[in-house]
Amino acid sequence: METGFLPNAGLQTLLDALHQAGYRCVGPRVRDGAIVYDTLRDISELPQGIVDVQAPGEYRLEKSANPRHFSWANGPQALKPFLFAAREPLWRSGRDARGELRFVELAPPGESLAFVGARACDLAALRLQDRHFLEGAFPDSGYAARRKSIFLVAVHCTHPADTCFCASTGDGPRATQEFDIALSELDDGYLVQHGSDKGRALAAKLPLVPATDKQRMSADGDIQDAARRQTRRLPSRNLRAALFANLGHPRWDNIAERCLSCGNCTSVCPTCYCHSVADETALDGRESLHLRLWDSCFTQKHSYIHGMTLRPDTRTRYRQWLTHKLGSWHDQFGRSGCVGCGRCIAWCPVGIDITQEAGEICGGAAHD
Numbered sequence: 001m002e003t004g005f006l007p008n009a010g011l012q013t014l015l016d017a018l019h020q021a022g023y024r025c026v027g028p029r030v031r032d033g034a035i036v037y038d039t040l041r042d043i044s045e046l047p048q049g050i051v052d053v054q055a056p057g058e059y060r061l062e063k064s065a066n067p068r069h070f071s072w073a074n075g076p077q078a079l080k081p082f083l084f085a086a087r088e089p090l091w092r093s094g095r096d097a098r099g100e101l102r103f104v105e106l107a108p109p110g111e112s113l114a115f116v117g118a119r120a121c122d123l124a125a126l127r128l129q130d131r132h133f134l135e136g137a138f139p140d141s142g143y144a145a146r147r148k149s150i151f152l153v154a155v156h157c158t159h160p161a162d163t164c165f166c167a168s169t170g171d172g173p174r175a176t177q178e179f180d181i182a183l184s185e186l187d188d189g190y191l192v193q194h195g196s197d198k199g200r201a202l203a204a205k206l207p208l209v210p211a212t213d214k215q216r217m218s219a220d221g222d223i224q225d226a227a228r229r230q231t232r233r234l235p236s237r238n239l240r241a242a243l244f245a246n247l248g249h250p251r252w253d254n255i256a257e258r259c260l261s262c263g264n265c266t267s268v269c270p271t272c273y274c275h276s277v278a279d280e281t282a283l284d285g286r287e288s289l290h291l292r293l294w295d296s297c298f299t300q301k302h303s304y305i306h307g308m309t310l311r312p313d314t315r316t317r318y319r320q321w322l323t324h325k326l327g328s329w330h331d332q333f334g335r336s337g338c339v340g341c342g343r344c345i346a347w348c349p350v351g352i353d354i355t356q357e358a359g360e361i362c363g364g365a366a367h368d
Contacts, residue, residue: 001193001194001195002191002192002193002211002216003192003193003194003200003203003208004191004192004203004206004208004209004210004211005189005190005191005192005208005209005210005211005212005215006183006189006190006191006192006206006207006208007188007189007207007209008188008189008190010189010206010207010208011043011069011189011190012042012043013205013206013207014116014153014181014202014206015040015041015042015043015116017202017205017206018114018116018151018153018202019041021114021151021202022112023112023113023114023151024039024111024112024113024114025039025040025041025113025114025116026038026039026040026082026113026114026115026116027040027045027046027115027116027117028040028046028047028070028072028075028116028117029045029046029047030047030050030061033060033061034059034061034075034076035047035050035052035061035072035074035075036075036076036077037075037077037079037081037082037115040116043069046069046070046117047061047069047072048067048068048069049063049064049065049066049067049068049071050062050063050064050071050072051063051064051066051071051072051159052072052073052074052075052161053161053162054073054161054162054163054342054345054346055162055163055345055346055351056163056345056346056348056351056352056353057345057346057348057349057350057351058346058351059076059346059347067187068185068187069185070117070155070158070159070183070185071158071159071185072159072161073119073157073159073160073161073163073164073342074119074121074122074161074164074341074342074343076268076343076347077268078121078122078125078268078270078341078343079115079118079122079125079126079129079270080125080129080270080271082113082115082146082150083126083129083133083143083146083147083150084129084133084143084273084294085108085142085146085292086293086294087291087292087293087294088108088142088291088292088293089106089289089290089291090105090106090142090277090290090291090292091103091104091105091106091289091290092104092106092287092288092289092290093287093288093290094286094287094288095286095287107141107142107145108141108142108145108146110145110149111146111149112149112150112151113146113149113150113151114150114151114152114153115150115151115152115153116153116155117153117154117155118152118153118154118155118175118179119154119155119157119172119173119175119341120154120156120157120166120171120172120173120174120175120176121157121164121166121171121172121270121339121340121341122270122339122341123152123154123175123177123178123179124166124169124171124172124177124339125270125271125339125341126178126270127177127178128271128333128335128337128339129143129270129271129273130147131333132273132333133147133273134147151180151198151199151202152178152179152180152181153179153180153181153182153183154175154178154179154181154182154183154195155175155182155183155184155185156173156174156175156182156183156184156185156219156222156223157172157173157174157223157226158173158185158222158223158225158226159226160173160226160229160230161342161346162231162232163232163342163343163345163346164230164232164340164341164342165230165232165233165234165340165342165355166230166339166340166341167227167230167233167340168230168232168233168234168237168340168355169234169237169336169338169339169340170237171339171340172227172339172340173223173226173227174223178195179193179195179196179199180194180195180196180198180199180202181193181194181195181199181202181203182194182195184219184220184222184223185219186215186218186219186222191211191215191216191219192206192208232342232345232353232355233355234326234336234338234340234354234355234358234359235358235359235362236362237335237336238330238335238336239326239327239336239358239362240326240327240328240330240331242361242362242363243322243323243326243327243358243361243362244323244327246361246362246363247319247323249360249361251357251360251361252315252318252319252361253315255314255315255318255352255357256313256314256315256318258350258352259298259314259318259350259352260314260349260350261298261299261314261317261318262298262349263296263298263299264344264347264348264349265298265321265343265344265347265348265352265354266296266297266298266321267294267296267347268343268344268347269325269343269344270339270341270343271325271337271338271339272296272325272337274294274295274296274297274302275292275293275294275295276292276293276295276301276302277290277291277292277293278290278291278293279291297311297317297320297321297324298314298317298318298321300312302317303317303320322354322357322358322361324337325337325338326338326358338354
């Protein structure tokens with residue numbers, strides 16, 4: 001529900017209110033030539049006047065005369081690294097003074113985080129991560145502890161990259177779920193909506209003024225234009241039948257000739273959740289740490305079972321990734337695992353385009 005209009009001069013009060021509420025603010029900042037999520041203390045740290053240029057295998061930032069802070073699509077991160085940790089200790093084992101083996105569960109550190117600038121595609125991905133880590137038979141305690149302590153400030157997307165296709169997956173560019181507060185950015189400030197009781201309480205602390213019809217029309221027009229400007233699309237929101245009917249398609253071999261099996265696509269994907277476990281033993285051998293680590297279906301060990309590797313080559317690994325992401329996720333979660341963020345296209349070293357490959361393999365299945 002719309003709360004009001006926040007002039008640019010009042011944007012710092014949003015961060016201040018979050019800090020006073022006990023949150024560490026995490027927002028978009030420019031680092032190492034990319035827009036990444038990092039600790040945010042002051043609005044001067046936001047990427048004002050920065051636009052991103054993305055294409056298959058290409059990502060760069062450029063300065064512009066645009067006065068806005070959020071005139072870009074996305075960077076290599078989503079919310080995933082902060083909730084599904086890339087490296088997470090699960091327990092420590094060692095011997096006590098009597099020489100008996102003991103296991104100690106390691107609770108995740110508690111911290112309240114406020115994410116500023118979350119996009120619609122990343123909020124849709126967060127919902128899918130929730131489905132996997134929280135709503136199954138065995139909820140993940142580490143993920144749950146981090147998830148319950150976050151505050152989400154969404155920003156409706158108005159500047160899609162060439163690689164974006166969230167409109168075709170139904171996940172953007174307007175944020176419609178999960179947020180506590182959502183912002184529509186205009187040149188002179190922000191339309192503010194609240195999506196939760198927490199959001200309503202925080203919005204009451206901001207120097208809001210009534211929004212005008214002109215501001216509402218301008219904000220809606222920007223979001224609608226962002227959807228129209230997207231040129232990429234998946235051929236359908238449900239490609240399960242088409243993909244599994246084409247497991248022998250020659251395009252899989254064509255992809256395998258280009259794919260490096262590097263796993264970049266799974267690292268930047270906001271919904272991929274594959275992981276492995278490992279043990280780190282202390283040098284004196286007295287204790288060990290059991291870890292959960294991000295993994296990828298593009299690695300050899302991911303499909304290794306005793307004596308054999310089920311997916312021994314790049315062809316079968318890429319096929320597993322695509323058919324799971326766009327196909328069998330429907331069996332698990334009732335929808336595709338792709339939210340149209342386009343990160344896998346931009347951050348693929350050889351520029352493989354998931355929308356093009358899906359279209360080639362599925363023969364242009366009708367969009368639904």
